[in-house]
Every structure is written in structure tokens, then in C-alpha cells.
Amino acid sequence: MVEGFNEKLIEGVTCKIKEGTRMSLEEYVNNPLWPLLVETVHAMVMYPHHKAYVRDVVLHERPDATAQELAIKLGIPLGEALVILCELRKTKSEGKSASQT
Numbered sequence: 001m002v003e004g005f006n007e008k009l010i011e012g013v014t015c016k017i018k019e020g021t022r023m024s025l026e027e028y029v030n031n032p033l034w035p036l037l038v039e040t041v042h043a044m045v046m047y048p049h050h051k052a053y054v055r056d057v058v059l060h061e062r063p064d065a066t067a068q069e070l071a072i073k074l075g076i077p078l079g080e081a082l083v084i085l086c087e088l089r090k091t092k093s094e095g096k097s098a099s100q101t
Contacts, residue, residue, distance in 0.1 A: 025067070025082065025085065025086055025089070028082055028086075029086060037079050037082070037083060038083050040079070041079060041080045041083040041084075042083075044080060046076075047080060047083075047084075050074055050076055050080065050084060051084045051087065051088070053074070054070060054074070054084050054085075054088060055088055058070065058073065058074075059088065065085075066085075067081040067082045067085050068081070070084065070085065
């Protein structure tokens with residue numbers, strides 16, 4: 001193991017993740033460049049298909065999946081995985097609050 005990195009096995013691939021470099025989803029969303037990332041991801045041809053697959057398959061198998069895990073599992077950019085997770089978790093929380101009222 002390399003010092004300063006954690007190794008994590010994801011879908012049979014050993015990934016080295018630098019310690020202390022993970023930002024929370026909220027930190028990404030609050031970044032001034034977030035709207036630009038969302039706009040770029042929405043322009044990607046496969047984005048709607050990736051989002052549907054994550055919603056219908058991946059999150060049923062692993063509801064706590066991280067953006068890094070999605071990016072590796074689907075072979076998509078980390079930015080796309082972040083936008084997908086953000087949107088799906090936002091939709092899920094909106095659905096919960098609507099059913100509680």
C-alpha cells in the first residue's frame with residue numbers, strides 16, 4: 001500500500017484513493033462551478049441512460065453507492081456520477097417530504 005492512499009476494491013478493481021481528499025456532495029453543489037458541471041453533464045448523449053440505469057438498478061443493489069464507485073462501475077466521468085447522484089438523491093428526498101405532508 002502506498003503511504004497517504006487508501007486502497008478500495010470496487011467491482012474487482014483495486015483503486016487507490018488519496019486520504020483526506022474526498023469532498024462531500026454538498027461541497028460540490030455549493031461550488032460556484034457546479035451549475036457549469038450540471039449543464040455540461042446534461043448535454044452528454046448517454047446521460048439520461050446512465051441516470052436511468054443508476055436509478056433502476058445500481059441504487060437498488062447499493063443504495064449507499066458513492067460517486068467514485070458509480071464512475072468506476074459504469075465507466076463514466078466522476079462529474080457525471082456526481083450530478084446523477086445529486087439529482088437522484090434530491091428527487092428521493094423530495095418524494096419523502098411530499099409523502100409526509
